[in-house]
Amino acid sequence: xxxxxxxxxxxxxxxxxxxxxxxxxxxxxxxxxxxxxxxxxxxxxxxxxxxxxxxxxxxxxxxxxxxxxxxxxxxxxxxxxxxxxxxxxxxxxxxxxxxxxxxxxxxxxxxxxxxxxxxxxxxxxxxxxxxxxxxxxxxxxxxxxxxxxxxxxxxxxxxxxxxxxxxxxxxxxxxxxxxxxxxxxxxxxxxxxxxxxxxxxxxxxxxxxxxxxxxxxxxxxxxxxxxxxxxxxxxxxxxxxxxxxxxxxxxxxxxxxxxxxxxxxxxxxxxxxxxxxxxxxxxxxxxxxxxxxxxxxxxxxxxxxxxxxxxxxx
Numbered sequence: 091x092x093x094x095x096x097x098x099x100x101x102x103x104x105x106x107x108x109x110x111x112x113x114x115x116x117x118x119x120x121x122x123x124x125x126x127x128x129x130x131x132x133x134x135x136x137x138x139x140x141x142x143x144x145x146x147x148x149x150x151x152x153x154x155x156x157x158x159x160x161x162x163x164x165x166x167x168x169x170x171x172x173x174x175x176x177x178x179x180x181x182x183x184x185x186x187x188x189x190x191x192x193x194x195x196x197x198x199x200x201x202x203x204x205x206x207x208x209x210x211x212x213x214x215x216x217x218x219x220x221x222x223x224x225x226x227x228x229x230x231x232x233x234x235x236x237x238x239x240x241x242x243x244x245x246x247x248x249x250x251x252x253x254x255x256x257x258x259x260x261x262x263x264x265x266x267x268x269x270x271x272x273x274x275x276x277x278x279x280x281x282x283x284x285x286x287x288x289x290x291x292x293x294x295x296x297x298x299x300x301x302x303x304x305x306x307x308x309x310x311x312x313x314x315x316x317x318x319x320x321x322x323x324x325x326x327x328x329x330x331x332x333x334x335x336x337x338x339x340x341x342x343x344x345x346x347x348x349x350x351x352x353x354x355x356x357x358x359x360x361x362x363x364x365x366x367x368x369x370x371x372x373x374x375x376x377x378x379x380x381x382x383x384x385x386x387x388x389x390x391x392x393x394x395x396x397x398x399x400x401x402x403x404x
Contacts, residue, residue: 109252109253110191110248110249110252110253111246111248111249112193112194112246112247112248112249112311113193113194113248114193114194114195114196115183115185115192115193115194115195115203116192116193116203117175117195117197117201117202117203118201118202119199119200119201119202120174120175120176120199120200120201120202121200122202123170123171123173123174123202124171124174124200124202126170127167127168127170127171127174128167128171129167130163130164130166130167130170131164131167131168131171133163133167134160134161134162134163134164134165134166134167135160135164136160137156137159137160137163137164138156138157138160138161138164139160140156140160141153141154141155141156141157141158141159141160142157144156145157169205170205171205172205173202173203173204173205173207174200174201174202175195175200175201175202175203175209176199176200177195177196177197177198177199177200177201178198179198180213180214180215181198181211181212181213181214181215182194182195182196182211182212182213182214182244182247183195183201183203183209183210183211183212184209184210184212184247184248184251185203185204185207185208185209186207186208186209186210187204187206187207188206191248191251191252192207194247194248195209196214196247210251212244212247212250212251213244214243214244214247215243216241216242216243216315217241217242217243218239218240218241219239219240219242219261219262219265220237220238220239220240220320221237221238221239221240221262221265221266221269222237222266223235223236223237223321224236224237224266224269224270224273225325226270226273226274227273227274228273228274228276228277228278228288229274229275229276229277230277230278232277232278232324232325233324233325233327234273234278234288234322234323234324234325235321235322235323235324235325236269236273236288236319236321236322236323237269237319237320237321238265238269238296238299238317238318238319238320239317239318239320240261240265240303240314240316240317241314241315241316241317242261242307242312242313242314242315243312243313243315244257244311244312244313245311245312245313246311247311248311249309249310249311250310250311250312253309253310253311254309254310257310257311257312260307260310260312261307261310261312264303264306264307265303267306268299268302268303268306269299271302272295272298272299272302273288276288276295278322278324288319288322289322292319292322295319296317296318296319299317300314300316300317303317356380360376360379360380
């Protein structure tokens with residue numbers, strides 16, 4: 091049976107409405123652009139050399155004009171070549187034109203964009219972030235230690251670049267905050283089976299942790315793939331006391347099971363003896379027999395029988 095939640099779910103932080111969203115940047119295949127710009131540099135260099143030759147052949151005016159034209163073609167081709175970008179799989183380029191966001195290049199390979207733009211590389215691969223071992227108090231006030239690992243990925247490159255200062259540090263800080271918040275909402279161990287606890291309901295708690303993290307980091311364009319606790323234990327100063335309490339609880343539970351089973355066996359034995367009419371027992375003999383059977387069945391050591399050679403009443 092799935093445990094029902096008795097504590098109020100942790101309040102999610104309010105989401106901030108993003109002011110910018112990712113859009114595809116206008117780009118062309120880089121192979122064609124590379125070919126054209128390379129041919130442009132060759133043509134510009136050839137025209138420049140031709141202009142120098144004309145200037146030396148007593149045609150300075152025409153030679154100067156050709157030199158200027160060749161220089162413009164050569165410099166323009168070199169500038170246009172600077173618009174080439176190599177985009178690897180799992181990466182993107184955030185394109186800005188004089189500080190204004192104009193789009194993101196996600197298609198891998200060689201791409202060409204306006205050379206006057208700036209292109210920032212950002213990874214869209216799946217990443218892991220593991221928190222340090224945090225010491226917090228659970229819902230019962232007991233000091234505990236816990237750590238978690240978060241699997242995350244950049245979903246919106248524009249929000250990751252412009253909505254927060256450093257999205258990697260932002261994810262790390264929000265992860266630690268969410269882990270602390272989840273830890274103080276639930277007890278480490280709950281005696282009631284219907285109450286959620288960090289140790290007994292790890293799957294449900296990690297789902298709540300992922301939901302809270304999604305709410306915290308969505309404004310930075312980050313998607314939470316998975317979250318898991320990697321360390322969960324009582325703090326050293328109370329670990330021994332809590333271990334004794336757990337051992338005592340286990341002993342009590344085991345004794346309850348033994349006593350219940352022993353009572354059932356005694357009841358079955360008395361009923362069977364009555365059915366077979368083996369011997370007639372008065373109430374006192376029944377009490378003695380029940381006492382002996384319970385001692386044998388509930389004892390933690392092997393019984394040592396004592397033979398009674400006389401009568402029960404002597």
